[in-house]
Amino acid sequence: xxxxxxxxxxxxxxxxxxxxxxxxxxxxxxxxxxxxxxxxxxxxxxxxxxxxxxxxxxxxxxxxxxxxxxxxxxxxxxxxxxxxxxxxxxxxxxxxxxxxxxxxxxxxxxxxxxxxxxxxxxxxxxxxxxxxxxxxxxxxxxxxxxxxxxxxxxxxxxxxxxxxxxxxxxxxxxxxxxxxxxxxxxxxxxxxxxxxxxxxxxxxxxxxxxxxxxxxxxxxxxxxxxxxxxxxxxxxxxxxxxxxxxxxxxxxxxxxxxxxxxxxxxxxxxxxxxxxxxxxxxxxxxxxxxxxxxxxxxxxxxxxxxxxxxxxxxxxxxxxxxxxxxxxxxxxxxxxxxxxxxxxxxxxxxxxxxxxxxxxxxxxxxxxxxxxxxxxxxxxxxxxxxxxxxxxxxxxxxxxxxxxxxxxxxxxxxxxxxxxxxxxxxxxxxxxxxxxxxxxxxxxxxxxxxxxxxxxxxxxxxxxxxxxxxxxxxxxxxxxxxxxxxxxxxxxxxxxxxxxxxxxx
Numbered sequence: 001x002x003x004x005x006x007x008x009x010x011x012x013x014x015x016x017x018x019x020x021x022x023x024x025x026x027x028x029x030x031x032x033x034x035x036x037x038x039x040x041x042x043x044x045x046x047x048x049x050x051x052x053x054x055x056x057x058x059x060x061x062x063x064x065x066x067x068x069x070x071x072x073x074x075x076x077x078x079x080x081x082x083x084x085x086x087x088x089x090x091x092x093x094x095x096x097x098x099x100x101x102x103x104x105x106x107x108x109x110x111x112x113x114x115x116x117x118x119x120x121x122x123x124x125x126x127x128x129x130x131x132x133x134x135x136x137x138x139x140x141x142x143x144x145x146x147x148x149x150x151x152x153x154x155x156x157x158x159x160x161x162x163x164x165x166x167x168x169x170x171x172x173x174x175x176x177x178x179x180x181x182x183x184x185x186x187x188x189x190x191x192x193x194x195x196x197x198x199x200x201x202x203x204x205x206x207x208x209x210x211x212x213x214x215x216x217x218x219x220x221x222x223x224x225x226x227x228x229x230x231x232x233x234x235x236x237x238x239x240x241x242x243x244x245x246x247x248x249x250x251x252x253x254x255x256x257x258x259x260x261x262x263x264x265x266x267x268x269x270x271x272x273x274x275x276x277x278x279x280x281x282x283x284x285x286x287x288x289x290x291x292x293x294x295x296x297x298x299x300x301x302x303x304x305x306x307x308x309x310x311x312x313x314x315x316x317x318x319x320x321x322x323x324x325x326x327x328x329x330x331x332x333x334x335x336x337x338x339x340x341x342x343x344x345x346x347x348x349x350x351x352x353x354x355x356x357x358x359x360x361x362x363x364x365x366x367x368x369x370x371x372x373x374x375x376x377x378x379x380x381x382x383x384x385x386x387x388x389x390x391x392x393x394x395x396x397x398x399x400x401x402x403x404x405x406x407x408x409x410x411x412x413x414x415x416x417x418x419x420x421x422x423x424x425x426x427x428x429x430x431x432x433x434x435x436x437x438x439x440x441x442x443x444x445x446x447x448x449x450x451x452x453x454x455x456x457x458x459x460x461x462x463x464x465x466x467x468x469x470x471x472x473x474x475x476x477x478x479x480x481x482x483x484x485x486x487x488x489x490x491x492x493x494x495x496x497x498x499x500x501x502x503x504x505x
Contacts, residue, residue: 014033015085016031017031019450024114041450044070055116057112063179082243089258089453090453091252091254099155099171109155119145139198140198144366147200167223173225181236184242193252202218208308237249256280260452274449275320275422278318279398281313296313304456315363316362317359320420323387326339340427343427350376370504376499419446444475
């Protein structure tokens with residue numbers, strides 16, 4: 001069902017899985033039945049704040065309130081009681097950093113969002129240090145302000161008395177998954193999973209444990225870190241006052257690893273791209289520890305069992321957020337949905353290229369100093385050209401990721417499975433197929449982040465028997481085959497690369 005507010009009503013005694021999907025701009029909740037079909041979805045938005053250029057933060061209490069409101073509204077509208085919920089899966093915006101008081105549960109500062117660049121100078125110095133090669137070897141990550149480690153350090157250094165209190169065990173850290181679990185269990189469980197922990201720059205990718213050398217480098221006390229537990233497994237139960245009964249919390253995964261699971265990519269060689277606020281391409285590498293020669297990231301995949309599984313990831317910081325900017329700041333469209341109709345009204349971009357480097361460039365460039373630009377403007381340029389260029393920028397950035405991913409893998413991708421809000425845009429998906437020269441496959445349910453968290457919880461509770469059953473649920477809704485001549489494709493991509501070079505100059 002594409003309409004999250006459309007409900008299929010079942011006998012209220014039938015079992016369901018509840019998925020809590022906490023994103024960068026909204027908290028969503030979704031219900032799934034035994035066939036993996038979405039029964040309904042509710043979403044509640046919350047604000048990002050930009051106190052200084054390059055800074056992005058949120059109120060962690062607003063995140064919690066929005067998540068609970070969406071879940072309670074969902075259950076009420078679906079007329080389903082807590083006793084019918086077999087388990088809860090949690091997925092979340094990764095790297096966003098929350099530090100709170102163990103005794104009161106109150107955050108000591110605003111949450112520092114994954115997009116925030118306030119620690120960029122520290123990370124640049126660290127990347128130039130003799131410690132840098134060992135950090136990347138242990139974590140699989142490029143040293144960047146994107147990840148949680150430098151954010152924790154910043155909070156401990158800038159909030160009065162925070163470092164002493166953290167060393168004494170009075171303060172706790174968590175990415176948003178940990179924050180939600182802590183609140184759902186009324187402080188009973190302080191935990192995360194390997195997919196989230198691998199994004200902190202504090203976990204050893206090979207061992208799956210917090211690493212003493214990394215903790216020393218980032219000056220983060222071990223006492224404030226959550227326990228690392230499997231992505232699929234019962235970690236605790238919700239306090240009864242939240243939903244009226246205790247419900248097992250049985251699945252945890254960072255949003256992109258959850259989307260990989262939701263696309264039924266459980267084995268090596270399968271890949272997906274999620275089109276959300278940012279854009280994230282992941283290639284599953286199975287049990288092989290990934291090493292990238294193209295500045296992509298090694299990360300933990302969300303394993304459906306206790307074995308360590310891995311993926312190579314490419315991260316674009318600004319994707320759907322570029323369309324939001326065109327809507328909110330330029331007022332070129334009134335809704336994201338309008339962007340497709342306006343962009344389709346013209347045959348091409350008219351030579352306009354939009355590089356949305358609002359917070360620098362992610363993979364494969366990792367350039368925090370880059371800034372956004374629009375090139376190729378002429379007197380005949382209209383708002384349709386700028387909107388189309390914003391949409392096409394998403395596809396061009398994905399091409400950069402896929403080229404690097406194919407080089408690391410040593411073989412071409414057969415197809416790319418897509419999901420996320422912008423995946424419903426047919427113009428973008430066709431252009432993506434054209435600029436990649438590879439088929440794009442869109443599933444029936446593009447909300448695969450929530451679905452992946454549900455799969456992990458359902459496998460842990462016995463709601464679904466095994467991975468093979470879950471894989472059988474995946475269905476393609478539409479396939480986009482490339483139609484653009486290769487010469488045109490490479491000419492357009494060359495113009496994009498020239499625009500990127502200008503924004504980095």
